[in-house]
Amino acid sequence: xxxxxxxxxxxxxxxxxxxxxxxxxxxxxxxxxxxxxxxxxxxxxxxxxxxxxxxxxxxxxxxxxxxxxxxxxxxxxxxxxxxxxxxxxxxxxxxxxxxxxxxxxxxxxxxxxxxxxxxxxxxxxxxxxxxxxxxxxxxxxxxxxxxxxxxxxxxxxxxxxxxxxxxxxxxxxxxxxxxxxxxxxxxxxxxxxxxxxxxxxxxxxxxxxxxxxxxxxxxxxxxxxxxxxxxxxxxxxxxxxxxxxxxxxxxxxxxxxxxxxxxxxxxxxxxxxxxxxxxxxxxxxxxxxxxxxxxxxxxxxxxxxxxxxxxxxxxxxxxxxx
Amino acid sequence: xxxxxxxxxxxxxxxxxxxxxxxxxxxxxxxxxxxxxxxxxxxxxxxxxxxxxxxxxxxxxxxxxxxxxxxxxxxxxxxxxxxxxxxxxxxxxxxxxxxxxxxxxxxxxxxxxxxxxxxxxxxxxxxxxxxxxxxxxxxxxxxxxxxxxxxxxxxxxxxxxxxxxxxxxxxxxxxxxxxxxxxxxxxxxxxxxxxxxxxxxxxxxxxxxxxxxxxxxxxxxxxxxxxxxxxxxxxxxxxxxxxxxxxxxxxxxxxxxxxxxxxxxxxxxxxxxxxxxxxxxxxxxxxxxxxxxxxxxxxxxxxxxxxxxxxxxxxxxxxxxxxxxxxxxxxxxxxxxxxxxxxxxxxxxxxxxxxxxx
Ligand SMILES: Cc1ncc(C[n+]2csc(CCOP(=O)(O)OP(=O)(O)O)c2C)c(N)n1
Ligand SMILES: [Mg+2]
Numbered sequence: 235x236x237x238x239x240x241x242x243x244x245x246x247x248x249x250x251x252x253x254x255x256x257x258x259x260x261x262x263x264x265x266x267x268x269x270x271x272x273x274x275x276x277x278x279x280x281x282x283x284x285x286x287x288x289x290x291x292x293x294x295x296x297x298x299x300x301x302x303x304x305x306x307x308x309x310x311x312x313x314x315x316x317x318x319x320x321x322x323x324x325x326x327x328x329x330x331x332x333x334x335x336x337x338x339x340x341x342x343x344x345x346x347x348x349x350x351x352x353x354x355x356x357x358x359x360x361x362x363x364x365x366x367x368x369x370x371x372x373x374x375x376x377x378x379x380x381x382x383x384x385x386x387x388x389x390x391x392x393x394x395x396x397x398x399x400x401x402x403x404x405x406x407x408x409x410x411x412x413x414x415x416x417x418x419x420x421x422x423x424x425x426x427x428x429x430x431x432x433x434x435x436x437x438x439x440x441x442x443x444x445x446x447x448x449x450x451x452x453x454x455x456x457x458x459x460x461x462x463x464x465x466x467x468x469x470x471x472x473x474x475x476x477x478x479x480x481x482x483x484x485x486x487x488x489x490x491x492x493x494x495x496x497x498x499x500x501x502x503x504x505x506x507x508x509x510x511x512x513x514x515x516x517x518x519x520x521x522x523x524x525x526x527x528x529x530x531x532x533x534x535x536x537x538x539x540x541x542x543x544x545x546x547x548x549x550x551x552x553x554x555x556x
Numbered sequence: 557x558x559x560x561x562x563x564x565x566x567x568x569x570x571x572x573x574x575x576x577x578x579x580x581x582x583x584x585x586x587x588x589x590x591x592x593x594x595x596x597x598x599x600x601x602x603x604x605x606x607x608x609x610x611x612x613x614x615x616x617x618x619x620x621x622x623x624x625x626x627x628x629x630x631x632x633x634x635x636x637x638x639x640x641x642x643x644x645x646x647x648x649x650x651x652x653x654x655x656x657x658x659x660x661x662x663x664x665x666x667x668x669x670x671x672x673x674x675x676x677x678x679x680x681x682x683x684x685x686x687x688x689x690x691x692x693x694x695x696x697x698x699x700x701x702x703x704x705x706x707x708x709x710x711x712x713x714x715x716x717x718x719x720x721x722x723x724x725x726x727x728x729x730x731x732x733x734x735x736x737x738x739x740x741x742x743x744x745x746x747x748x749x750x751x752x753x754x755x756x757x758x759x760x761x762x763x764x765x766x767x768x769x770x771x772x773x774x775x776x777x778x779x780x781x782x783x784x785x786x787x788x789x790x791x792x793x794x795x796x797x798x799x800x801x802x803x804x805x806x807x808x809x810x811x812x813x814x815x816x817x818x819x820x821x822x823x824x825x826x827x828x829x830x831x832x833x834x835x836x837x838x839x840x841x842x843x844x845x846x847x848x849x850x851x852x853x854x855x856x857x858x859x860x861x862x863x864x865x866x867x868x869x870x871x872x873x874x875x876x877x878x879x880x881x882x883x884x885x886x887x888x889x890x891x892x893x894x895x896x897x898x899x900x901x902x903x904x905x906x907x908x909x910x911x912x913x914x
Pocket of ligand 1: 298299347348349350376377378379380381407409410411477592621623645648649650652
C-alpha cells in the first residue's frame, strides 16, 4: 500500500464512521432508536486506523462508545443499526441495544455498558489466543475513565505476567461524562507512563492524526501477534457531541471555554483532507463517489432497520441458558 | 376539616432528595457527599444541585470511576467519624463495589465486636425503559436484603424520599437507598421540616378488607392504580408500601393479612429469590391460618431485561396485571372488566417528561 493509498483509505474509513454516527444523530429525535447512544464523532481516527491494521482473525472488545470500534473490526452495519432500533434483525437480536454490540463472525466479541467491564474479557481472549497458539491479537478499546477502575490494573498485570497478545487502545478524550480528568486524576498524570510502569509496551499518539494512529496501531498489533507481549496505545482525542445522545452540549460549560472549538479545528477528517489536498490534485472529485457509496450503504441500513419487525415478548423469554 | 394553615408544598421526588441532602449537610458537618457526577451540570438528575456551592468542595466532590475503592473509602471515612453519602447513577455501576459493601461495610460493626459502626448511605438509582437494557435496569434489592448488617430502603413518594434519606443519613449503619428513575418527576406534598426515625416502618397507601397488596418503590404506584380501579368493581385492597426492605415491617404485613386473608406481593426484581418470595414464605409459615386463598407473587420474569422496545412490551408488571391477579384471587374472571385499565402507551417511558436517553 502506498502512502497515498493508505491516506485515501483512512479518509474513507473515517468518513464512513462519521457519516454513520451523523445519521444516528439525525434520526435519533424520531424516537425510534429507543436506547442510549454514545457517539464517537471527533474520535474516528483511532478506529479508522484500526480498521486498516487489524486482521479478521484478531479479536476485539469495546465499551458503551462502541459503534466505531464494532464497524472498524468489520462488524456488519445493517445489524448494528437494526440493534439500535431494537429489531429482531439486530446483531444482538434487540436484546442489547447500542451499548451491547457483537459480531462474532467479525471477531468483535462484545461491548459493555459498565465501565471497565470488558477489559478483563479482552485479556481472556488474549489468553485463549496464546494457549491455542494462534498468532493473533486481542484488542481492548477503553476510555480514559476506565483506567480509574481497579480491574484495569488487575487485567493489565495479568496480561504482562503471561505476556499475552493484548493491545489496549485507550481513547483519552479527557472526560468521563461531564467530569474532566482534573477531578479524577492528578495533574500531570500520563496514562502512557502508568501503562509503561505496569509493564505494557506503551505509546502515546496524536489521536486526531489518522496516519500516526495507523502506524502506531499497526506496529502494536504486529508486536502482539508476534509474541511481543501486551501493548498500550493512548490516543489523545476529543468527543464533539454530548456524552450520551445526539446533541451538542457545549453550552453546559463543563468544558473549558474554547476547548471544543480548538479540538474541532483539529478535526481528524479535516486534518487528513488538508494534508491530502497538498499532494492530491483533485480530492473533492475523488471523495464525492466515496461519500455517495457510504450514503447509500447507510440509507439501506436505516431503511432495513426501520422496516424490520420487533421481536416480541415470547422471544424475550427464550435463551436464558445456552 | 382540612387544616388550611399548613401551606401545601409540592416538590418532585428528585427535589425532595435534594432538599433532604441540603438539610442533612447543614445540620451535621460530618456529612460528606460524593459520587460520579454529583458536581456536574446534570447534578444526578438535579438531586445534588447546589450542594458544592453550599458546603464546599471538601465535603461535596466528584470522584474517579472507581466504585469499589470509593466504597471502601467511605467505610474508612465512616469509622473515623464522617457520614458519607454516596451516589451512583445506576445500581448496576455499584456492582463493582460488592466486595467493599459486603465484606467491609456490612461487617465492620459486628466483626470487630461493636468497636466501630459504619454510618454510610449509598444512593442507587434503578433505571427502566428507553432501552436501558440488561445492565442499566437491574432491580437487585433482594441481594442487598440478603446481607445481614445492611439496611435497605426504597421510597415511593417524594415525602418519603426526603424523610427516608434523612433517616438513612442519621442511621448508624450502612443503608442502601434505592430510588427508581421513574419516580424522579413524581410530585407531591413534602413537609419542609426534617423528620427522623422512619426506617423499618411500612405505610398503608390504600385501605381495604379484601386483599393485601405489598409493594415497594415504583411498583407501589402501579399497585395503587390497580387498587383504585378495583374499588370501582367492588374489591377493596390494602396497599402496603414497604418503604424499607430490610428490616421488613412484618407486623404491618401480618396485621393486614389477618384482616384480608389474601396476600399478593409485587416486586420489581426477578421472581426467583425475590423479596416477594420472602414475604410469601414468611406469611405462609407463620400466618398460614390467616390465609383464605393461596398467596401470590408478582415479579419480573427470570430473564435479563432486554433493550428492545418490542421485547419490553409487556415485560414489566403494571397495574393491569396486578388487578388481573387480584380479580383471580377473588374468584372473578377479570378479563372483561380489565378493559378499563389499559397499559400506558408508549410502555417504555414514565411520562411525557422522559425523552431519553437515560
Ligand atoms: C462502573 C460504571 N461506572 C459508571 C458508569 C457511568 N458511565 C457511563 S459511560 C461513563 C464515562 C466513562 O468515561 P470513559 O471511560 O473516559 O469513556 P468515554 O465515555 O469518554 O468514551 C460513565 C462514568 C458506568 N457505565 N459504569
Ligand atoms: Mg473519556
